[in-house]
Amino acid sequence: MTEDARATTVLLVGAMMVRLALSGAYAKYVRTGMGDVLLVAGILLVGLGLVGVARALGFGRGTGGAHGHDHDHGDRAGWLLLGPVLALLLVTPPALGSFGVGRSAAVDVSSSGRTFDPLPAGRTTPMTLLEFDERTADHGGASFGTTPVRLTGFVTPANDRTGFRIARYQIACCAADAVAAIVRVTGTTGRSPIRDQWVTVTGTFQRSADGVPELRATSLTEVPAPRDPYE
Amino acid sequence: MRPVPTPASPSEAPPAADAAPPGRRARGAGLPLVTALIVAAVVLRPVLTGLLGHPAVANWATVFVAITVQALPFLVLGVAVSATIAAFVPPGLIARLLPKRPALAVPAAAVAGAALPGCECGSVPVAARLVSIGVTPAAAFAFLLSAPAINPVVLVSTAVAFPGRPAMVVARFLASLAASVVMGLLWIALGRDDLITPRRTRHGEDGPRLSVFLATAQHDFLQAGGFLVIGAGTAATLQTLVPRSVVDSVAGTGPLSLLVLGVLAVVVALCSEADAFVAAGLKQFSLTARLAFLVVGPMVDVKLFALQAGTFGTRFAWRFSLATFVVAVTCAGLVGWWLL
Numbered sequence: 001m002t003e004d005a006r007a008t009t010v011l012l013v014g015a016m017m018v019r020l021a022l023s024g025a026y027a028k029y030v031r032t033g034m035g036d037v038l039l040v041a042g043i044l045l046v047g048l049g050l051v052g053v054a055r056a057l058g059f060g061r062g063t064g065g066a067h068g069h070d071h072d073h074g075d076r077a078g079w080l081l082l083g084p085v086l087a088l089l090l091v092t093p094p095a096l097g098s099f100g101v102g103r104s105a106a107v108d109v110s111s112s113g114r115t116f117d118p119l120p121a122g123r124t125t126p127m128t129l130l131e132f133d134e135r136t137a138d139h140g141g142a143s144f145g146t147t148p149v150r151l152t153g154f155v156t157p158a159n160d161r162t163g164f165r166i167a168r169y170q171i172a173c174c175a176a177d178a179v180a181a182i183v184r185v186t187g188t189t190g191r192s193p194i195r196d197q198w199v200t201v202t203g204t205f206q207r208s209a210d211g212v213p214e215l216r217a218t219s220l221t222e223v224p225a226p227r228d229p230y231e
Numbered sequence: 232m233r234p235v236p237t238p239a240s241p242s243e244a245p246p247a248a249d250a251a252p253p254g255r256r257a258r259g260a261g262l263p264l265v266t267a268l269i270v271a272a273v274v275l276r277p278v279l280t281g282l283l284g285h286p287a288v289a290n291w292a293t294v295f296v297a298i299t300v301q302a303l304p305f306l307v308l309g310v311a312v313s314a315t316i317a318a319f320v321p322p323g324l325i326a327r328l329l330p331k332r333p334a335l336a337v338p339a340a341a342v343a344g345a346a347l348p349g350c351e352c353g354s355v356p357v358a359a360r361l362v363s364i365g366v367t368p369a370a371a372f373a374f375l376l377s378a379p380a381i382n383p384v385v386l387v388s389t390a391v392a393f394p395g396r397p398a399m400v401v402a403r404f405l406a407s408l409a410a411s412v413v414m415g416l417l418w419i420a421l422g423r424d425d426l427i428t429p430r431r432t433r434h435g436e437d438g439p440r441l442s443v444f445l446a447t448a449q450h451d452f453l454q455a456g457g458f459l460v461i462g463a464g465t466a467a468t469l470q471t472l473v474p475r476s477v478v479d480s481v482a483g484t485g486p487l488s489l490l491v492l493g494v495l496a497v498v499v500a501l502c503s504e505a506d507a508f509v510a511a512g513l514k515q516f517s518l519t520a521r522l523a524f525l526v527v528g529p530m531v532d533v534k535l536f537a538l539q540a541g542t543f544g545t546r547f548a549w550r551f552s553l554a555t556f557v558v559a560v561t562c563a564g565l566v567g568w569w570l571l
Contacts, residue, residue, distance in 0.1 A: 006449055008264050013456065017303060029297035034304070041304035044311075045452070052449055077457025077541055082268070084299045084460060090272055091279045093292035100290055103474035172388075173505030175297035176470065179512055 001078050004056035009078055011049025016085045017042030027228045028095040030174045095229035097196045098156035101167045101180045114138060119147035124202060126150045128231045129168045129181035136205065136213040144205035151183060151215065152200045152226065155193050160184060164192040165212075166199060171230045178230065184208065187216040198225050287471055295467035298534065301502055302352040302459055309353030310451045313360035318444035326365045333367045337415030340370035341408055344377030350502040351379035351529050352459060355538045356451045362543075368424060373415030376555065379503040379529035380407035389525065392507035398570050399518065403507075406526045406566035410559045417554060428544030458541030462534030466500035469533065473498065486564065488520040493560045496528035503529035519567025526563040531556045 001009070020026040021039035030038070087093065114134050119125050127135075127149045135143050153166035163186035169178035185201050193199055203217035283289045316325070329336040347354060358375035362368050379385065381404050393399040438446075492513065501509060506528045510521040531552045540548035 001453065005264055006453055010449055010452060012268075013303070017300070020300065026300060029293065030301045034301070037304045038300065041307040044307055048445060048448055048452070051445055055445075077461070078453030080457040080460040081453065083464075084296055086268065086271060086275070087279070087292060087296060089268075090276045091283055091292075093283065093296050094289050096290065096293055097286060099286035170508075171505075172392075172508035173502040174301035176294050176301075176466065176499065177501050177505045177509050179509070 001076060004053065006078065007049050007052025007056050009049075009081055010045055010052060012085050013081050014042045014045025014047075014049055016088055018046060020088065024227060025092060027230075028093070028175070031171050031230070032228050095225065096169055096175050096178055097154060098167065100169075100178065101156045101182065116143040118143050118145050119149070121145060121147055124148040124150055126152075129153050129166070129183050130170055130231050132183055132205075132215070133181050133213045141205050141207060141213075146204060148202055148204055148218065149215070150200060150202045152198065152223065153181075153183065154225075154229075155195055155197045155199060156180075156182065157195050158184070160212075162186050163188065163214075163217075166201065169230045175230075181231070182212065184212045184214045185217050185220070186214060187218070188220050193220070193222055198223050291467050291471045294470050295463050298463035298466055298500065299460060302350070302463070302534070303456070305349040305353040305502075306356070306452065306455055306459060308349050309347075309356045310448050310455065312347070312353070313356040313451050314444045314448035316357070316360050316364065317447040318440045320364075322364055325361065326367075329366065329370055333369050333419050334416065336367050336370040337373045337419070338412050340366075341373040341377040341411040341415065344374045344379075344411065345381050345383065347378040348382045348384045349379065350385075350504050351532075351535050352455070352538065354378040355535070355542055356455050359542045360451070362427065367419075368427060369415040369418040369422065372418055372551070373411045376414055376530045377408055377411035380404075380411075380526065385503050385507075385529070388504050389507040392511040396518075399522070402522050402566050402570045403525050405570070406522060406559075406562045407529070409566065410526060410530065410555070410562040413558050413562065414551075414555055417558070426544065426547040426550065428547065454541060455538055458537040459534065461541075462500065462532075462537035465533040465537065466498070469498045488516050489523040489560050489564055492516055492520045492524040493527040493556060493563075496524045497532050497556065500532040500534040501528055517567075518571040519564060522567045522571060523560050523563035527556060527559045530559050 017038050019042075020029075021035050021042060024035075026035055026038055115138050116135050125147055129151055132149065132151060135141060151166065153168040156165050156167040158165040163184055165182055165184050167180045167182045169175075169180050171178045185203070186206065187203065188201075200221045200223050201215060201217045202219045203215045206214045206216040208214035283292060329339055344354070347357065354375050357378070358371045361371040361374065386400055386404060389403055390397065390400045492510075496506070499509075506525055510524045513521055513524065516524075536548055536552050539551065543551075
């Protein structure tokens with residue numbers, strides 16, 4: 001790579017990271033806590049790239065000695081960094097969807113072994129799908145009582161006789177390590193929403209025969225994909 | 232589209248170019264590069280958008296971008312450390328700090344790995360820098376292997392992922408440290424330094440320190456970053472093509488399960504700060520097998536292989552990765568048998 005190509009590439013990668021961090025689109029790929037880290041790293045790269053561009057143009061260069069002999073050695077692979085930059089400039093790959101549910105590992109709630117206090121009676125409680133699954137695993141869902149809960153997830157196909165399934169991924173670091181929590185929704189009337197549609201369902205816990213956590217829904221709303229698609 | 236024109240404006244500034252000192256090369260790639268990007272944007276956009284309509288392709292693209300984006304900050308950290316060593320640490324200082332005898336330098340370097348908080352992408356440029364400033368390669372490799380596995384961030388996340396099982400954290404620390412030291416000692420016994428592709432670029436010799444820092448940072452970032460992209464692409468392809476449920480069908484507790492989870496760690500190429508959470512979910516496997524997953528992952532995986540091949544050469548990377556895999560699985564098996 002020539003000197004200006006190197007500087008331009010570094011600048012573009014940095015700009016991509018800053019843009020991802022500021023627009024919030026990064027939440028589709030990595031956990032939300034990474035935003036600031038991405039921003040700082042992106043700013044550092046933008047600075048490095050800008051200095052490189054300025055030097056390539058001849059600003060602030062005294063003797064020019066430090067760079068004169070090192071071009072095109074061992075950094076040819078650097079061009080490849082333009083791949084993700086182009087991909088993110090042109091299209092935004094979506095958050096993980098139903099394709100990976102069942103292909104990736106399913107969340108394992110028994111390993112957490114958490115126990116829960118009973119839910120307060122009467123008031124509808126919003127809850128992650130993971131907590132719903134964990135409460136189901138804790139003494140057969142005794143902590144639910146009759147309290148209605150509200151869940152938000154995307155529709156994932158399953159060969160259930162009754163109802164449909166919703167899922168949501170947990171990520172520890174990035175989308176590569178995602179595992180899905182799954183809940184079966186029954187009691188809705190009419191046709192099930194289409195695959196990958198995000199929905200918010202309200203209903204009560206119901207003991208299922210086959211061990212899949214089950215919610216008997218009283219209401220179902222289609223919603224836009226949340227900003228942070230993972231739990 | 233908005234960010235594309237950004238680099239164009241400086242490239243187009245003609246007065247500065249005319250006034251450039253004689254050291255500047257006349258041929259520049261900045262403007263053609265930006266032009267190519269714009270053309271590619273116009274031509275490729277509909278094609279890419281159409282492709283993303285296919286769920287498998289969308290899944291691939293998401294995982295590919297996710298691995299790259301997740302690794303870039305750690306790469307920046309590693310590159311910053313590497314460039315700092317090149318520019319501001321007196322040559323020979325680190326080599327002098329380590330014990331003279333390689334057999335003692337290896338464990339010292341392996342323990343020093345605990346000081347680099349990050350995942351595996353950051354440790355490759357640092358290890359390469361250590362080799363280039365004259366540290367015994369065996370010690371640099373021990374550092375390369377131990378740093379992503381035994382630093383405090385990774386150990387804490389392991390403790391969080393395995394609540395109530397502190398033995399898992401101890402076992403991970405000991406097995407990873409042991410595997411790193413064994414690999415360093417193996418390199419002393421069997422390794423040939425001619426397997427390592429010499430670093431042809433030498434930034435450390437001339438110019439003011441800031442220039443050296445900037446040039447080294449740029450060079451190391453581009454080199455490691457390019458190979459990171461190859462590794463992320465490979466990992467995304469394997470994750471998309473091979474459902475992880477295949478692994479579930481071979482669950483077991485025997486030595487085979489250690490191998491299966493070791494191979495899984497190589498294939499999925501998880502960040503070492505996240506792999507404990509995935510291991511915690513692999514409940515059908517024994518704790519020892521899951522330990523193998525945690526020990527192998529930060530030392531050998533497809534992303535790391537691409538980075539090592541790009542930095543040290545492919546001939547080196549094959550042998551080193553295979554040997555590391557065997558040593559890591561063995562160490563995990565022994566420590567797991569002892570502690571878990």
